[in-house]
Amino acid sequence: MFEPQGRVHGPLYFHREVVTLTLLTGLAAVLFIGVTALSQLYHAQQGALADRWAARGTSDLNAGRFMQAAGDFRTALRYSRDSYSSELGLAEALIGEKRIPEAETYLIALWEQQPENGVVNRSLARIAAGKGDTRNALRYYHNAIYAHWTGDPERERRSTRWELIKYLLSTKATAPAQSELISLAAEVGDDPAQQVEMGRYFLKVQDGDHALTAFRLRLQGSPHDAEALAGAGTAAFEMGNYELAEGYLRSAINEAPGDRDSAALLETTEQVLRLDPFRRQISDAERDQAVEGAFEVAGGRLKSCLAAANSQQTAEAPETLEQAWDKLKPQVTDRSLRRNQDIVNQSMNLAFAIEREAGTRCGAGTPADAALLLISKLHEGS
Amino acid sequence: MASKPDEQDAISAEAQVSPLIEDGQTGPAPAERPGHLAALRVIFQEERFFLILSVFIGVFSGLAVVCFRFSIDWCRIYLLGTGTQLSPARLFLAPTLAGLVIAVLVIHVFPLARGSGVNQTKAALYIFNGYIPFRTAVGKFITSALAIGSGFSLGPEDPSLQIGACIASAIGSRMKLSRDRMRLIAPVGAAAGLAAAFNAPISAVLFVIEEVIGRWTAGILGSVVLSAISSVVVTRWFLGSESMFRIPPVEMRRPSELIAYAVLGIIGGVASVAFAGGITYLRPRFKAMAPWTHYVQPAVAGLLIGLIGYLGAPQVMGAGYEYMDEAIHGQFTWQFLAILAGLKILATLLSFVSGTPGGMFAPTLFIGAMLGAAVGGAEHAILPHIAFSPGTYALVGMGVLFAGFLRAPMTSVFMVLEVSGNYSIILPVIVANTFAYVIARALQPAAIFDVLTRQDGLELPSMEEQREENVLRVEDAMRPPGNTLVNGDDSVEHLARLIEATDGDALLVRLKPLGWSNVSREEINAWLEEGKASEPVGSLLPVGSMFKDRQVPSLHPDHPLDMSLRYVDRWKIVPVVNRANLRELEGVITQRDVLDRYRDFGGE
Numbered sequence: 001m002f003e004p005q006g007r008v009h010g011p012l013y014f015h016r017e018v019v020t021l022t023l024l025t026g027l028a029a030v031l032f033i034g035v036t037a038l039s040q041l042y043h044a045q046q047g048a049l050a051d052r053w054a055a056r057g058t059s060d061l062n063a064g065r066f067m068q069a070a071g072d073f074r075t076a077l078r079y080s081r082d083s084y085s086s087e088l089g090l091a092e093a094l095i096g097e098k099r100i101p102e103a104e105t106y107l108i109a110l111w112e113q114q115p116e117n118g119v120v121n122r123s124l125a126r127i128a129a130g131k132g133d134t135r136n137a138l139r140y141y142h143n144a145i146y147a148h149w150t151g152d153p154e155r156e157r158r159s160t161r162w163e164l165i166k167y168l169l170s171t172k173a174t175a176p177a178q179s180e181l182i183s184l185a186a187e188v189g190d191d192p193a194q195q196v197e198m199g200r201y202f203l204k205v206q207d208g209d210h211a212l213t214a215f216r217l218r219l220q221g222s223p224h225d226a227e228a229l230a231g232a233g234t235a236a237f238e239m240g241n242y243e244l245a246e247g248y249l250r251s252a253i254n255e256a257p258g259d260r261d262s263a264a265l266l267e268t269t270e271q272v273l274r275l276d277p278f279r280r281q282i283s284d285a286e287r288d289q290a291v292e293g294a295f296e297v298a299g300g301r302l303k304s305c306l307a308a309a310n311s312q313q314t315a316e317a318p319e320t321l322e323q324a325w326d327k328l329k330p331q332v333t334d335r336s337l338r339r340n341q342d343i344v345n346q347s348m349n350l351a352f353a354i355e356r357e358a359g360t361r362c363g364a365g366t367p368a369d370a371a372l373l374l375i376s377k378l379h380e381g382s
Numbered sequence: 383m384a385s386k387p388d389e390q391d392a393i394s395a396e397a398q399v400s401p402l403i404e405d406g407q408t409g410p411a412p413a414e415r416p417g418h419l420a421a422l423r424v425i426f427q428e429e430r431f432f433l434i435l436s437v438f439i440g441v442f443s444g445l446a447v448v449c450f451r452f453s454i455d456w457c458r459i460y461l462l463g464t465g466t467q468l469s470p471a472r473l474f475l476a477p478t479l480a481g482l483v484i485a486v487l488v489i490h491v492f493p494l495a496r497g498s499g500v501n502q503t504k505a506a507l508y509i510f511n512g513y514i515p516f517r518t519a520v521g522k523f524i525t526s527a528l529a530i531g532s533g534f535s536l537g538p539e540d541p542s543l544q545i546g547a548c549i550a551s552a553i554g555s556r557m558k559l560s561r562d563r564m565r566l567i568a569p570v571g572a573a574a575g576l577a578a579a580f581n582a583p584i585s586a587v588l589f590v591i592e593e594v595i596g597r598w599t600a601g602i603l604g605s606v607v608l609s610a611i612s613s614v615v616v617t618r619w620f621l622g623s624e625s626m627f628r629i630p631p632v633e634m635r636r637p638s639e640l641i642a643y644a645v646l647g648i649i650g651g652v653a654s655v656a657f658a659g660g661i662t663y664l665r666p667r668f669k670a671m672a673p674w675t676h677y678v679q680p681a682v683a684g685l686l687i688g689l690i691g692y693l694g695a696p697q698v699m700g701a702g703y704e705y706m707d708e709a710i711h712g713q714f715t716w717q718f719l720a721i722l723a724g725l726k727i728l729a730t731l732l733s734f735v736s737g738t739p740g741g742m743f744a745p746t747l748f749i750g751a752m753l754g755a756a757v758g759g760a761e762h763a764i765l766p767h768i769a770f771s772p773g774t775y776a777l778v779g780m781g782v783l784f785a786g787f788l789r790a791p792m793t794s795v796f797m798v799l800e801v802s803g804n805y806s807i808i809l810p811v812i813v814a815n816t817f818a819y820v821i822a823r824a825l826q827p828a829a830i831f832d833v834l835t836r837q838d839g840l841e842l843p844s845m846e847e848q849r850e851e852n853v854l855r856v857e858d859a860m861r862p863p864g865n866t867l868v869n870g871d872d873s874v875e876h877l878a879r880l881i882e883a884t885d886g887d888a889l890l891v892r893l894k895p896l897g898w899s900n901v902s903r904e905e906i907n908a909w910l911e912e913g914k915a916s917e918p919v920g921s922l923l924p925v926g927s928m929f930k931d932r933q934v935p936s937l938h939p940d941h942p943l944d945m946s947l948r949y950v951d952r953w954k955i956v957p958v959v960n961r962a963n964l965r966e967l968e969g970v971i972t973q974r975d976v977l978d979r980y981r982d983f984g985g986e
Contacts, residue, residue: 017431024438035445039620042452049464075466078704082624105712
């Protein structure tokens with residue numbers, strides 16, 4: 001094309017340049033078409049191989065053959081390097097193999113590609129939770145709750161929130177767990193199927209009010225659901241609503257006579273109702289009877305605790321309480337109680353003091369002792 | 383003809399201004415002279431055409447490399463199977479039989495396809511005027527695809543580089559380009575091939591400049607960049623634009639963590655020397671074996687590589703990019719990574735010294751990735767407070783081996799940045815690469831490509847030595863003007879006295895405003911005989927266009943001394959002036975000064 005300088009001819013030169021470039025362009029176009037055809041063939045084959053290995057990986061993963069699944073997904077990634085689903089499958093297989101650090105590396109890479117992916121966020125949250133990294137666990141769980149999910153997003157979100165609640169409870173973070181439960185209750189709505197579980201977790205975070213609501217929702221549809229009845233009784237008990245608790249617990253035992261927890265709780269409830277003189281709408285006789293009963297229970301508790309304490313050569317205070325109890329005992333009669341309201345208060349205050357002290361020194365007592373402690377908590381502030 | 387002093391003022395300032403030599407230029411260009419305009423047009427046209435041609439070279443190289451990649455993958459699928467768990471029969475048979483076929487092809491059909499391809503491209507540039515037979519590209523394509531696809535521990539990058547260079551050479555030959563252009567066209571194609579293989583245009587350009595051409599010039603840089611970019615565009619069109627590796631951003635908690643990377647650099651430097659030393663030692667011995675063994679050497683190498691795969695490390699087979707990705711994702715323990723690095727060195731040594739065609743880039747990156755992640759893992763095991771990301775260490779390790787083994791320090795840094803698309807890693811890469819390069823340079827003075835060319839009986843310029851050699855400058859040879867300098871208004875008589883006092887043959891005349899000229903002893907004597915002893919010398923010099931022949935160009939102290947050679951032969955004394963003040967004479971230089979300096983430099 002370019003000849004020695006002496007033989008240069010301008011127009012001819014220009015002409016040849018244009019012809020050459022035209023020919024090169026034509027050749028490039030032809031080659032481009034040829035390589036495009038090859039490329040389609042290549043990518044179709046690679047895609048088919050990737051799909052085949054990914055399907056095999058998914059099948060192995062579902063069957064719990066994690067090692068094989070990891071190998072399958074790795075092969076799939078060889079043919080489709082950017083396949084998000086294969087990479088995610090590999091990460092899940094690695095988690096199954098308990099190769100958590102390796103899985104985490106893949107998951108972080110996936111998270112960077114799609115920070116809004118629910119599965120990735122939940123997996124990262126589980127890994128962080130397993131490592132005790134609460135900050136990241138909460139971050140990823142919250143991401144997962146508000147993330148994008150395929151299939152049934154609502155179900156996935158609810159299940160993720162459940163996981164978060166369980167994780168929070170495992171870390172004794174009851175207040176955040178209660179908040180999450182309240183949010184979950186709003187998502188669940190009136191679905192009776194989930195109310196028992198909801199109520200049970202509300203009880204765990206000591207939110208009797210929401211627990212009772214949940215169990216009642218369940219009972220609307222299934223009035224004889226023993227678990228819901230027992231839960232509602234427990235919730236009412238926690239709230240201090242012993243009359244209500246007694247009803248639910250009694251029904252629960254009727255439905256499931258072998259429910260010992262409910263039976264124990266019912267016994268305590270009955271004792272509370274029997275020994276609480278401050279209940280409203282009770283007669284004077286009932287009140288006097290409750291005071292006398294409480295005073296006797298406390299006395300019994302004092303004696304048994306003192307005997308145990310003497311055997312260990314400790315406890316001076318019970319002796320003082322015993323003197324006080326002996327001193328007040330003659331005044332705790334129907335007549336005195338009816339004449340002097342102060343004796344009611346003195347008797348009950350002494351009974352509460354005895355129970356607290358005995359609880360500290362001698363551990364748990366009878367249901368009646370537990371009932372007195374509950375009554376003290378219920379009324380002492382007022 | 384003499385002119386009056388006032389006539390001297392009439393000489394145009396333009397005519398009196400001494401031409402200054404700009405860097406890389408040669409003073410008054412021949413093309414400026416009448417009769418050279420056509421030639422100038424040709425140069426401009428050829429330059430423009432060359433740039434357009436570079437784009438086509440890039441496109442064709444890109445297409446070829448895409449096909450090459452397809453071929454490697456197809457070979458692997460049909461020879462080794464589609465899964466990662468390879469059957470023992472395939473593990474042993476595929477590389478062994480492929481080795482036999484490759485040996486026959488290389489010995490009988492494509493003898494120039496042997497080796498990695500980088501040196502062949504350099505040889506084309508320096509020995510064969512840019513000519514590489516197109517058959518070499520075909521041979522390289524077939525044999526390398528077969529070798530890599532069947533599990534030989536070699537990579538596709540260097541063959542791609544050579545295929546690109548072959549395509550460029552073929553196009554240049556068809557176009558009947560001038561010899562200068564033909565010499566440069568092979569590197570242009572090489573850059574295109576490498577850029578397409580790596581999907582990294584900057585690294586390819588740097589590598590070709592750093593390792594093949596060895597110098598930066600605007601003319602070639604434009605073509606290299608254009609071809610590299612166009613080839614990458616083509617490759618991305620067909621293969622996608624994702625970075626080769628993806629790693630999370632690097633977080634340096636403390637600057638002291640750089641020490642951990644420096645340790646990686648030191649270990650990588652030593653590993654590079656071991657790797658290069660193995661090739662240096664084994665290659666000539668394999669070549670010197672009986673000719674019949676050359677038919678079985680690749681097969682035996684293939685069999686041994688199959689054995690390594692069978693014994694539990696199939697990761698070392700082929701280019702191994704997918705396993706580098708797994709190392710980046712922390713899929714291996716640091717102990718296994720260290721074993722893989724060692725086995726890969728062994729497998730690559732076997733593959734390369736047996737004469738199997740294929741590249742060294744991918745194995746180098748593989749070894750670096752495994753070594754990097756292994757060193758990072760070990761450091762983390764010993765010092766748990768060190769932040770450890772296997773991806774980061776693997777990537778830095780790649781750069782380390784690239785710097786230590788291939789001895790391309792600048793390319794090594796940009797390559798890591800480009801293949802990862804992650805620029806947060808630059809500081810650890812620079813630190814580690816520097817250590818690796820310095821250690822490798824100290825322990826093995828000759829770079830691997832230089833060793834290979836010398837083993838092949840070629841004497842190509844060593845780019846590393848070129849980079850490091852001292853360049854003599856004008857300031858190294860110039861001397862103070864002393865009494866060789868006169869002004870234009872000094873009398874001839876004064877000049878005669880001065881020249882009698884010196885042993886030189888000429889004086890340097892400073893003319894207003896910025897011109898310089900020489901006056902010889904003979905001229906002074908002639909003027910004295912003509913009775914012009916009292917006349918100012920400036921008035922005796924020719925005026926107007928005739929003065930141009932007497933005008934002496936000036937140099938600057940930092941000009942290469944080579945440049946002064948173009949002037950000291952024609953002019954007896956050449957002025958050296960300050961760049962900031964062209965009136966300030968810093969010294970003068972003569973042919974004797976230049977030759978003396980070169981003689982002394984040779985002794986140094």
